[in-house]
Amino acid sequence: MERSDLELVLAVRTHGSLAGAARSLDVAPPAVTKRLAALEARLGQRLFQRTTRRVSPTAEGETLCEHAAILLQGFTALEAELQERKAEPTGLIRLAATFGFGRLWLGPALARFQERYPRIDIQLQLTEQLPDLALDGYDGAIWLWAVADRQAAQWVSRRLASNQRVLVAAPHYLTQYGAPSNLEALQDHACLIVRENGNAPGQRFDVWTLHQAQEAAPERVRVRGPLSSNSGELVRDWCLAGRGIMLRSLWDIAPQLASGELVRVLPGYAMLEADIHWLAPLRPDSPRRIRLLIDFLVAQFQGAPWETTRPLASRAAPPGSRPAP
Secondary structure, eight states, rough: OOOOHHHHHHHHHHHHSSHHHHHEEEEEHHHHHHHHHHHHHHHHHOOOOEEOOOOEOOOOHHHHHHHHHHHHHHHHHHHHHHHHHSOOEEEEEEEOOOOOHHHIIHHHHHHHHHHTTTEEEEEEEEEESSSTTEEETTTTEEEESTTTSSGGGGEEEEEEEEEOEEEEHHHHHHHHOOOOOOOOGGGOOOOOEEOOOOOSOOSSSSSSEBBBTTSSSOOOEEEOOSEEEEEEHHHHHHHHHSSSEEEEHHHHHHHHHHHTTTTEEEOOBBBOOOEEEEEOOOSSSOOHHHHHHHHHHHTTTTTTTTTTOGGGGGGOTTTTTTOOO
């Protein structure tokens, strides 16, 4: 059975007459009559009942029409996909991301993506507050924590990479003050507190929720210290200067851990809810350029590269900055 046969039976059912089917197919009525009779003879089934007023499908004809509709939709979708693949992707992608991850890891990845697809333009907005993506016209966001106040049915979310927040300190801080032996002992240390993304009512930055293992129940500890800031980079600098213990994402401090400038404190503990996510408004169809970008980012961040490599954005440090590890 050919595609033209499927189109024929659907046209006859839709118009209820051979003449109407002929007009929709732009062929002569005798041609429709001949083709339908040949199809019925080949299948050994009567597909339509003919009267002087109307042509209506038999049970066998109705079954054929239902399958024909599904098959033709598949043909159309396949042709559209192949046509889209043949054309070079174009258009604008508007994204939002947090400052630190956006600068160190996402920015270089987007530059490589744009080099691969030169007719795609990218606008990246760095911010610490997640915008209303649909209202503000964003295609998506690369975000670092769960969006608890959004209804899941309104969003598309995909994890791009795993990440943890870990406890770290400079070696000379631990030499001077010792290392805590358990979570409760953190209360006797100067803890450096990051106050990022702080707009949730009642949000506590001085309470750290940590897991001892993937399946373990979380433990909460209240910490204190004389230094806190909404800038994670500034808190990281304080930590490197030996001013206290910090809870920070691996993607931000992996180079310093590898060089020994920072060391893990209570290495059995970590905050697990820190993975890298793609967030986007729920839309019926996603443009090809967006699908290409998501797949590209998944490949770029596969295996959490911050655990083995340095961020590209930090490889060319400006004069006077801290020497690269």
